Amino acid sequence: MPPDNSAPVKAASAAGFAVAQTKRQRTRLMIRAAGMLPVLVLLCVGFHFLSDGRFFSGQNLGIVLQQAAVNTVLAAGMTFVIITGGIDLSVGSILAASAMAGLIISKLPELGALWLPAAVLTGLGFGVINGSLIALLRLPPFIVTLGSLTAVRGLARLLGADTTVFNPSIPYAVIGNGSLTLVPGVLSIPWLSVIALLVILISWLVLRRTVLGVQIYAVGGNESAARLAGIKVWAVLIFVYGVSGLLAGLGGAMQAARLYAANGLQLGQSYELDAITAVILGGTSFVGGIGSIWGTLVGALIIAVLSNGLILTGVSDIWQYVIKGLVIIGAVALDRYRLQGSART
């Protein structure tokens, strides 16, 4: 019955198809994992030459790392949120409120040393409130955090009666301006960067080595399926927004220690955008379920290198805005392109 021109099927063809398919998947995974690292390297090398060799100096690299630190911490929290398919627009405001709270506590004679946990816990509190509204009242993350972006900013101003709070003798100021000396006189890393790296490392452990981590990816990949598989989706959501808030609080503490001061109006303005940009540049998908914390680190470094390099090469402040904006759009375009080839059908 089969027409005479239908070639006999070779079992090998099916197997070959499968092998080639996984090979393609593997290269795609590698591209996803390496992601923006080549871009970062190219930017560094490019700026090095454009700035007549000033980029790769110990001092400048230290500045880049220090500049990247706070954004890296915020972006780490943002990575948790975006992997679940959500967004946290309120991190800049939470950072300001936490820094204010920390500075006010630091000025109290007896409790001064507690300013650091106070700042972090303030952030955690706001994050948990965000998470509860999203997980328990089932409100959209965008709306909830857009609301708290404004509301928490207001609270931050309220805390200091809309003034700048100074404390030149703030305890632990070393974390803001000191460096960890690795090789005396040659190599030292700012404490801010050490904290940021630790945050990245712990985030990686949580995301990749714990049950909770897998559940975070699962909730982002398919929330209804996660619920049916017995995952407590509400708990996962409260956790990720809690982490984002907590890390925003830590970011606030880092800023406060660095500046010896905080201002509810100006501190952390539009930091959420830099954090989101870093996450998206790092290959984490806006749709949820896909992403890596190392990508986020690379993304945050790209932003810092871009700022630093543009200043070194003498590009005007105005053009820096334009270029950074185009980078955000390019990143989202990349996200779309990546999704096209993914297994999602």
Added chain:
Amino acid sequence: MFCEHRSWFLKIDQLPRRGELRFSVACAAALLFNESTRADVAHKTRVTKRLPSSARGGEKGTMSDPILQMRRVSKSFFGIKALRNVDLTVYPGEIHALMGENGAGKSTLMKILSGAYTPDPGGEIRIEGKVVHIDGPLGGRAAGISIIYQELSLAPNLSVAENIYLGREISQFGLLARDSMRAGVGPILKRLGADFSPSSLVAHLSMGQRQLVEIARALHARSKILIMDEPTTALSAGESERLFSLVRQLRAEGLAIIYISHRMDEVYALGDRVTVLRDGTLVGSLDKPQIRADTIVRLMVGREVSSFYKKDHDPRARSGAAVLAAVDVGDGQRVKGCSLTVYSGEVVGLAGLIGAGRTELAHLIIGASPRTSGHIEIDGRAVNIRTPGEALDAGIAYLTEDRKSLGLFLDMSCLDNINLSVLGQDAKLRSILDRNKARERADIAFATLSIRAADVGVAAGGLSGGNQQKVLLSRLLATAPKVLILDEPTRGVDVGAKSEIYSIIDNLAKSGTAILVISSDLPEIIGICDRVIIMRAGRIEGELRRTATSPLNQEDIMALATGVEQLDAS
């Protein structure tokens, strides 16, 4: 071998008319529906016998010229051939069934005809004898080909008329001419026997009515070839039946219909010719008289499937203790006071029409939606199940009917998919992943369920339907459930994997698991179940038991599912 298949079908039929074997096979499917369909099939069989399509090519006259000829059409992706040298000829006034396992190349072929893919150079496509090049999504429509996809492509917030005119709107002075669009659509809807108006909003229509809109859209575009991809998956039995008679009407009007389906009964009921694809190659075309289950299955899988349904377990071999009992369970809307019991080592079918509330009942049992009445007992003790997580803790695992949106995590690896529900209990200190154990579980699952993928690390979304289903099943089995509720366990699964899933179910029953199978595929329920519970309109309507003397039969089940007997009595 052949005899075994024949007996399988006779079992379904339950009306062995030995003189007319083929005929009765064709009717077996029609029994699902009603007498008129059966008569219709009989009529058609006779007609096509007089006019065997193999002879048509040689005849003269317009009817016998092929409308579509594909010659040596191939398609490769990055050097991998998804379709190789396919020759397909379709005549007007013919229902041409296209079958094949998942990944056999059906959708690639379809996408070439719709213009979504460009075929490799070397082949040619002729429509009414003229070579055509189908470019872009509008190319197919321009060439007279319309495709109705499984997931209908209608805009729900637009009216029927607007949907039909989508992309070809009539405008006057730059404004939409709604009235003339409605007027243009009216006659076509009337011809199709539609019971809704051109101005109805698509969102308010049932799935069957939406399909009608799609067909109207194709007719309105003056398509000569209509491709339907598994059109009945979302339809109830009544709606499917209406669709069948409509498809036959369209055939009588001279349309060529390419009908893609996994369901044998539909192919028997409708197909004038069956073409089978396997691994991208056309392995055979059968004319009406040759259409037989064993032949098709053999062509599709490339080997004999020795026994399709497997039921070796014997519920009486076990202690027969009640494992799952649902008592008076209801949600106040779609499920009303349902009680059922499943015993250890028993496979119980839950049959009923689409919309009878079977899936909803399962969701109530596992706590996926809130109960308003009743309670659940496990091993005779009442348990309070409020979430699917608590159901898993109580030993009830549920396989969803909607694998892709409610079951799998397509971007995650098979390994993670398999381990997801047991991560907590395997973990060190209840929180740190035990990666060796996870790997081991995934490897064992791959081996015992013969999941075919290059590696446990491959994303689940890249697997075929059957392998995806097995991955999902592995996740449930990892929890070592006492009760397994399987909702449409073989939907969208190819023939070979279906058979494997049946034997997995059989083995689980042997090991004492209590299994509840929800299925709309009656031959499947009859083939694997010890007992069938039938639901209708949210209530449990009755129960049929398989005994040594009287096996289960489709007519009894359908009578309870549709409530025909009650109508007769009144």
